[in-house]
Amino acid sequence: xxxxxxxxxxxxxxxxxxxxxxxxxxxxxxxxxxxxxxxxxxxxxxxxxxxxxxxxxxxxxxxxxxxxxxxxxxxxxxxxxxxxxxxxxxxxxxxxxxxxxxxxxxxxxxxxxxxxxxxxxxxxxxxxxxxxxxxxxxxxxxxxxxxxxxxxxxxxxxxxxxxxxxx
Numbered sequence: 001x002x003x004x005x006x007x008x009x010x011x012x013x014x015x016x017x018x019x020x021x022x023x024x025x026x027x028x029x030x031x032x033x034x035x036x037x038x039x040x041x042x043x044x045x046x047x048x049x050x051x052x053x054x055x056x057x058x059x060x061x062x063x064x065x066x067x068x069x070x071x072x073x074x075x076x077x078x079x080x081x082x083x084x085x086x087x088x089x090x091x092x093x094x095x096x097x098x099x100x101x102x103x104x105x106x107x108x109x110x111x112x113x114x115x116x117x118x119x120x121x122x123x124x125x126x127x128x129x130x131x132x133x134x135x136x137x138x139x140x141x142x143x144x145x146x147x148x149x150x151x152x153x154x155x156x157x158x159x160x161x162x163x164x165x166x167x
Contacts, residue, residue, distance in 0.1 A: 003079040004038070004072065015039040019046075024150065028160040036160055038072055040129055044112050045073035047127070048103050049091050054110035055126035057149070059117055059142055061135045063099070066114030069131065070101045073112065077103075121145040125152040134164035 002009050011019070018028065018039050030036040044056045060066035080090040094109050095102035102111040115121070117136030121128070128146035133139050143159070150157055 002076045004075055019043055024156045026158045030160055030162055032162050037131055041069040041072035045076050048110040048112050052104055052108035056112050057115055057126055058129045059115045060131040061117050063116040070114050073101055125149055125155050127155050128157045130159045132161050133159045134161040
């Protein structure tokens with residue numbers, strides 16, 4: 001039903017397992033360039049489109065890396081055919097900013113925020129995603145800062161990274 005850069009989205013078995021994992025705490029040690037960040041973008045985009053008042057932070061090594069997940073989510077949303085809108089399968093895009101993407105009109109807005117690993121994590125219940133955590137200088141502090149966000153509801157923390165070593 002959706003596509004990325006003009007190609008249909010076809011998921012690998014490991015991506016399907018990741019998307020079906022509903023654990024509160026998830027850690028994945030991954031290889032480079034296999035599509036794990038794409039699976040992360042699919043998951044957070046699906047949650048924002050199908051759940052009202054959903055919030056997530058994507059923290060990565062740089063703002064550009066974090067924004068890349070928003071770009072992928074935006075491409076997936078854009079590829080949903082307009083005829084699905086009549087069935088509620090393509091929500092209104094409420095905000096499309098450099099560091100945030102939001103769906104649904106207030107008071108039901110769901111928001112995905114991208115953050116570099118150098119920024120503070122603040123407030124509210126949300127899902128926390130740490131992409132390339134091994135390369136985030138203050139990861140331990142950011143992880144601890146994100147814990148309160150998942151304790152007030154059904155939030156969860158996902159940590160994914162390639163190992164910090166030479167390739």
